[in-house]
Amino acid sequence: MSLLLNQPSKLCFRRPVLARSSPLHSNGFSSSSLQTPPSMMALKRTYFADYAHHFEKKVPPELVYNDIKDDDDIGTIGSSHGWVVTLKDDGILRLQDDLNPVASETDPKRISLPPLVTLPHCQTQIVTNVAMSSSSPEDDECVVAVKFLGPQLRFCRPALKNPEWTNIRIQNPCFFSSRVMFSETHDMFRIPGSGGHLIGSWGLHTPPKIDKLRFQNLPKLTKTKRKLLHSCFTSEHLVESRSTGETFLVKWYRRTPAKPIKGMATMITKALHVFKLDKKGNAVYTQDIGDLCIFLSKSEPFCVPASSFPQGLHSLQAMRSNHVYILDVDEFGLVELVDSSIASVNCTLKVPFYIPPQNIN
Secondary structure (H helix, E strand, O other): OOOOOOOOOOOOOOOOEEEEEOOEEOOOOOOOOEEOOOEEEEOOEEEOOOHHHOEEEEEOHHHOOOOOOOOOOEEEEEEEOOEEEEEEOOOOEEEEOOOOOOOOOOOOOEEEOOOOOOOOOOOOOOEEEEEEOOOOOOOOOOOEEEEEOOOEEEEEOOOOOOOOOEEEEOOOHHHOOOOOEEEOOOOEEEEEOOOOOEEEEEOOOOOOEEEEOEEEOOOOOOHHHHHHHHOOEEEEEEEEOOOOOOEEEEEEEEEOOOOOEOOEOOOEEEEEEEEEEOOOOEEEEEOOOOOEEEEEOOEOOEEEEHHHOOOOOOOOOOOOOOEEEEEEOOEEEEEEOOOOEEEEEEOOOOOOOEEOOOEEO
């Protein structure tokens, strides 16, 4: 399996960042809307599928270069539905649509969330990730969830006249380092526990729920392979397919190579296992997710039908069904599920966010 990469050239430190996109008809997220294909921010530019009808968009450099230091210091800490979340030195979280390919360049949106309040014996400096219940925080019913490293989980409805945080203290330590996602099927925010045996569900007006998973049809591993996986850093990710209604649990195995790459300690993917969840609590290992492809990054994960985007993430490649696209601060690649083959490269990614398809008005 080959991996074609379009490596961007470096821009000057403070110059604007260019974002490129092209519209495609798709039924991946909507059956009637014109949409952009899934996209990624790689180093200094945003790449989309088809360059034939691209447009260019300026992106604030502070969203890309988190090492910029000035009087208005800002850091990008997460992304969901094409919105990025920033945290400034004043402790205020802000939602911004600058990286959204269809958002206005001349009138970008900024939505400030209420000041953070740290629960006793918790912290609000390190954010695990951010998730949203709908595609825009301007929707009246949209809930933004912020998962911090540790027991604190927070909800907010930004569209309210006087939005407030709802603070939740998670009791089970297996959820402390896990990532949150929103489930349309359950209408709740869900978090997979470390190891994937438990899934916790929380909502604004519903009591929390803990579900146990029973792993079925586990992959047959050699002793060497099992030893390798036990030595890896493992993260669990929940993702739903809107087109099929299926839910998947993805276990992503990464480790540091024996020899540093270019003198730096980086992480590389050693394996990736996908389990299909059913209503009975079974997590069935599968190497066939059909026409679907899954996108894992520092953004909230998502899943789309590959056939809806024939030119794919890169202009020279079709979107690949039955694949998982992976993106992190030090790695970019894809995994072919049918034979578990991995094609990836180590590179520095300032904003490792996959952006799901966006409706074009």
